[in-house]
Amino acid sequence: MNFQAVCRFGGHMLQDATTLAQTIQTYARTKQLNRGKELHAQLLRTEYTPCIFLANHLLNMYSKCGEVDYALKVFDKMPQRNLVSWTAMITGFSQNRRFSETLKTFSQMRDAGENPTQFAFASVIRACVFLGTIEIGRQMHSLALKLGLAFELFVGSNLADMYWKFRLMADACKVFEEMPCKDAVSWTSMIDGYAKNGDSEAALLTYKRMVNDGIVIDQHVLCSALNACSTLKACKFGKCLHSTVLKLGLQVEVSVGNVLTDMYSKAGDMESASNVFWIDSDGRSIVSCTSLINGFVEMDEIDKAFSLFVDLQRQGVEPNEFTFSSLIKSCANQAAPDQGIQLHAQVVKVNFDRDPFVYSVLVDMYGKCGLLDHSIQVFDEIENPTEVAWNSLLSVFALHGLGKAALETFTKMVNRGVKPNAITFVSLLTGCSHAGLVKEGLNYFHSMEKRYGIVPREEHYSCVIDLLGRAGRLNEAEEFINNMPIQPNAFGWCSFLGACRIHGDQERGKLAAEKLMQLEPENIGARVLLSNIYAKEQQWEDVRSVRKKMRDGRMKKLPGYSWVDVGNKTHTFGAEDWSHPLMKEIYEKLDTLLDQIKDAGYVPQTDSIPHEMDESSKEKLLHHHSERIAIAFALISMPAGKPIIVKKNLRVCLDCHSAIKYISKVAGRKIIVRDNNRFHHFADGLCSCGDYW
Structure with missing residues (x-):
């Protein structure tokens, strides 16, 4: 039968290839894979060889329906291919997350003498992101510039997106600024890029530029901007965004409600967070529930957090791993082992005990509740501990003063191929400090940058001050402070002051107290410690002088x-x-x-x-x-x-x-x-x- 004439299929008369293509396109759009396969089978039974036009539609249908292998069979049997064929195959592989084949097919297309379209470029750039190959991504950028496609909206947006995902914000910004035309998607991508690379202030400035340029605001860009507000705890600006949400009628969107709840919770405005959460009880998701619970935890309103948790369970809302992590964290902060053990039982029941977030906070919780054996047991049950889990165990050993155990754990961590980070060394140095392992602590401090490529931060310098001070090596501690590339923070001076009190060094104690009071004028602890130094030497006149200044400043000692x-x-x-x-x-x-x-x-x-x-x-x-x-x-x-x-x-x-x-x-x-x-x-x-x- 000649398909250029008439084909009867499924009770319908298909007059020509255009009508047939429209039918295939409908099956692709509506994901009617079985109907599409039946039509393709009918074509094959009649020994009709689809023209390039129809074959390209079949490629697109199979790719969009997740059957990229069927698409590849059609592609391989095509006697001729055009640019649309290559583009359909490249985008099909990309859409189905077969990124290596995306790059391979792109290379084959170039060998066949075809210049890529902006859609092919976009697919390959996305593949580079997922494969972590920034070098190939840069090559694609160069090729796009050569072919005059780099400034096309679709290509430019994906290039900017690629660069910020590789944490190359300067390159992302350059691409974005050079784009002659920007849409809501490209603006939203840049806002996300700044926020996820730790520059939330730039994210909000970009949002303001977008508004000033008259770009239509949608729920996606509002969610991105609200996430930036969450990080900055910028509740005032967040409320302005909330007003925009209400004006646009987007408050019913679950994603918007989630991020609003999170923003208010992180800013500590639990009343507003609760109001957003309860405004539409039918639209609640576990994401917003967890945000509200975490907000209560951060504000030390633990009873409200657990009350909400119980209420949600009664309503059939299933907690996720982040819900459990937040509640277990609250048990750690409050040293409430009984509640923590109950949560652990629920975690095991719903099979979250293998989740890296959950088992890490369980290790931390048991350690902070004083149940050291339980903490070690949970850790030992982890098949492949993550960096976070190792850090949790190191922190527990440090908290319990088990410096040697911390050193042994660090060695095991490195031998298992887990790379330590800045947090690792804070716990390690703290463990050495509490156990008097001065030599070991100094060795690890000096190895941070040389061996592990981690530049010491102020918290690491503070740990070394504490390490030397506790050991009574005040001369070395003072020399270390004087040679630091940065000024000690409040914790560093407080550690040095505490060491001076213990070891009876008045002169250095007064210096440390003055430095600490300059950094934190309202810190009453500095004055109390200085008073204790004088008291130890029975210099009661000096004690009275310090306490008079405290009374004059209406500063009260924290009661025990x-x-x-x-x-x-x-x-x-x-x-x-x-x-x-x-x-x-x-x-x-x-x-x-x-x-x-x-x-x-x-x-x-x-x-x-x-x-x-x-x-x-x-x-x-x-x-x-x-x-x-x-x-x-x-x-x-x-x-x-x-x-x-x-x-x-x-x-x-x-x-x-x-x-x-x-x-x-x-x-x-x-x-x-x-x-x-x-x-x-x-x-x-x-x-x-x-x-x-």
Whole structure:
């Protein structure tokens, strides 16, 4: 049968090749692959050889329906090919993520003497991005310039997109600025490029330029601009964008609602975030749910985060890996192991325990809750730990003062072919600092750039200051500070000041305090530490002078609090706290413990009290520190044999550290204290820190 005449197929009369092509095109657009195959089979049965025109439509149909191998068979059997044929095959491979074949076919087209179209260029440029071959991408750019296609909208947009995805923003910007015509897609791509390369301010400026150029704003560009606001926590500008969303009626779009919730949450405006979230209950997605939960977590509104989580589960909204990661993170920050263990069970139930985000925060959570063995166990169950997981374990060892374990872990990490990053060395240096491994810490610091190509940042320099200061090597610490290429940050000066207090160096302590107060005028800690230095030397006039300045500036010392979880409830205690319902029993237990530990050899270190008072008063004040009250309460409230975990907002003092060692011995209990610096594991009269912290 001659298809140029009449073909009866599927009850329809197909008059000519044009009508037949339109039918194939319809099948491609509507993804009716089976109908398309039937039509192709009918063509083959009648021994009709499609002309190039029809064959090109078949190539396009198979490619768009995901059957690129069928397209390739048609392509290989074509007696003749034109530029459209080559372009269809190249774009087909690209659309189906077969990028190596995209490049190969492009090369074959050039060998056949065909010059590529802008669509072929766009497909090859996308392939270069996914294959990570910037060299070939640059060659495509040169060829496009040679053929006069580089400034075509489709080609230019893809070139700019390619360069920013390779983090070459200068090249991306050059291409973008040279484009004579830009559409919403190209503008949105540049906004995304700036935002994802860490320059959110440039992203918002680009958005403003786009608006000024009169480009039509759509949901995609608004989402990109709102993401930039999220990074900058630019709530004011974000509200302006929110107004634009409302004017355009885009608030019903799920993607827009998600990014608005995220923007307000990251800016700490939880009221606005909640309003956006609840405005359309039917449009909620797990993305916006997770953003809101994460916002509550960041604002320490943990009860609201868990309440929302439970409410969503009741409504059948399934949490994802990021939801669990955020909630587990909250358990880590609050040192709430019971809730963390429950979340871990749910994670295993829904098979998220192998997700790299989830298992990394589980390692971190157990470590910050004092359950070191659990943390190690979770890590050991990971088949191929990522860089994030290794860093989590290193951080846990550092937090617990296990410097040697941190060094061993780092060696294993490198031997497994995992490349360390800047975060890795912060944990490693902190672990060395807390364990007194000065030589090892200095060696690793000096190897950062030489061996691993990581330029030390201010946090690494601060770690070295802390490393030398804790070891009492104040001369070396001062020399290190003077030779640093950058000025120490507040943490660095605070570490040096703390070391000066411990080792009784007044002159350097005053210098450090002055530097710290210049950086943070409202930092009361600097004044307290300076006061303690004077008190240690019994220079009470200087102590009074410092404290007068604090009073004149209406600066109040942060009160010390300790927390302990008993019976699914957190109990909070302050120094000299008489508010607890079991006050009488607690203080009776405290008095009993004092007698017991004195009999065991405890001697109060009253010289640590920075006040003029008699020895008896100093001893009583030490005896009623918040962590001791919390431990006494736990001893009378918790089952025998269960470890006691106490959290404290300040650094544990020298006397309490000594007393708790004796308490662990006379009470026969393991006591874990997490202060604002690290963990101390007390057992049988000893502490895991070896009295070095």
